Amino acid sequence: MNHCIGGGYLGGSTEHTAGLQTTGGSLYGRTRHTTLLPAPLRPRELVRHWRTEGEEQLSLLNEYPTKIPPRPQATTRRDEDEAQVEESAAGMEEFVNWGELDFFGGASSGDAYRRGELGAANIRSGDEPGEVTNAPYPRLPPISQLITANIDWPQEVAGPTFGYGQVYHGQGRGHGYAHTPPHAGSSSTISSMPFLMIPPESSDESPTGSLADRSDYQSNSPSPSTSAILSITPPSSGSRGPKRRQVKNACTNCQRACKKCDSARPCLRCVRYGTAETCMDSERKQRPRGVKRGPYKKRGGGEGSKLSVEHVTNF
DNA sequence: CGAGTCGGACGTTCAAATAG
DNA sequence: TATTTGAACGTCCGACTCGA
Ligand SMILES: [Zn+2]
Ligand SMILES: [Zn+2]
Numbered sequence: 540m541n542h543c544i545g546g547g548y549l550g551g552s553t554e555h556t557a558g559l560q561t562t563g564g565s566l567y568g569r570t571r572h573t574t575l576l577p578a579p580l581r582p583r584e585l586v587r588h589w590r591t592e593g594e595e596q597l598s599l600l601n602e603y604p605t606k607i608p609p610r611p612q613a614t615t616r617r618d619e620d621e622a623q624v625e626e627s628a629a630g631m632e633e634f635v636n637w638g639e640l641d642f643f644g645g646a647s648s649g650d651a652y653r654r655g656e657l658g659a660a661n662i663r664s665g666d667e668p669g670e671v672t673n674a675p676y677p678r679l680p681p682i683s684q685l686i687t688a689n690i691d692w693p694q695e696v697a698g699p700t701f702g703y704g705q706v707y708h709g710q711g712r713g714h715g716y717a718h719t720p721p722h723a724g725s726s727s728t729i730s731s732m733p734f735l736m737i738p739p740e741s742s743d744e745s746p747t748g749s750l751a752d753r754s755d756y757q758s759n760s761p762s763p764s765t766s767a768i769l770s771i772t773p774p775s776s777g778s779r780g781p782k783r784r785q786v787k788n789a790c791t792n793c794q795r796a797c798k799k800c801d802s803a804r805p806c807l808r809c810v811r812y813g814t815a816e817t818c819m820d821s822e823r824k825q826r827p828r829g830v831k832r833g834p835y836k837k838r839g840g841g842e843g844s845k846l847s848v849e850h851v852t853n854f
Numbered sequence: 855c856g857a858g859t860c861g862g863a864c865g866t867t868c869a870a871a872t873a874g
Numbered sequence: 875t876a877t878t879t880g881a882a883c884g885t886c887c888g889a890c891t892c893g894a
Binding site: 782783784785787796797798812823826827828829830831832833834835837838 | 857858859860861863864865866867868869870871872873
C-alpha cells in the first residue's frame, strides 16, 4: 500500500479549508495545528475519497491511526521543539515504512522533494492523475459538506502532530527578541532527517508587497528613527533585525491564509480580495486557570542570566 | 504572475511562580 | 502585592505549486 504524508497540494488544500489538516506542523499551539485534525499519516485512499466520492470516508476514518505518542513534557520552548521532533521521528517510524513512501512533504520541503527526487512518483504522473491534482480545488465542495455526520474524533487523535523533522537551534524567543533577518542563517540552523530533501538555497528577493500603504503593512521595515526600543540588542546575539510587528487579532480570512492582516475591519487584504463581508476577528482561546507549573529558575543570584555586556560588539 | 498552501520562525499573552 | 517567568497560543514570512 502506498502512503501519503504531508500537505502540499494533495493533502493540504481542501482539507485545510474544511478545517482538516493533513499533517500538523511541528510545534504545538498554533491555531490550525490544534483545531485541525492532527494526522500523522493520511492514506492516499482517504484523500481520494474525500476529494471525489465524499461518502465512504467515514468508514475509512474509523481505521485512522489512533496510536499517537503522548504529548511530551517540555520545560522550555526549545525543549518543546526538540522533544516534539524526537516524538515525530519515533512516530514516523512507527507508522511509515519509508521505503514504500511515495509522497512526502509539505508546501515547501515536500514540493521540492517531489519535484526533485520523486518525479516518477509525483501524483500527476503516478497516482490519481487529474482527479486530485488537476481538480480546480476552489470549486470543490468543502469536506464539511461532504461529511454529513458528526465525527466524534477519538481522543487519542487529539495528541501531537508530526512535522517534517526540522529542529530549531536558534536563540531563545520571547520578551523582546527581535526578528531574525531572513537568510541570515547564523543563529538558527536546520538539521533534517536523512530522508528529507532540503530545498536548495535560493531566492533572496522578496515578493513585492504592494500592501504597504497602511502602517500595519510597513511595520517590518527597519525604520531606525521611529523606535528606540527596538535598538535594544538581545543578549549574546550579534545582530537581529527589527522586531516583527503583529496585529493583535488577525481576521479569519488572513488567519486561514497565514497572511498579514491589519487592525481595520474589513482588513486591507480582504478588501483587495473581495472577502470584506467575511472579514471578522478570529476567536482566541481562553487560558485555563489552576494549571500547575514546575519551579521557575531563581531570579537574583542565579547563573546564566547575566547580560554579558562585554560580548556585545561595539561598532 | 497572481493566488492558494503551509512549515515553522518569530511575537504575544497572561497565570503561575517568585521576590520583597 | 509587584514583578518575573515561561508555556501556550497567535501571526505571518517565505518557499512553493498550480492555473491562467
Ligand atoms: Zn485580515
Ligand atoms: Zn480580513
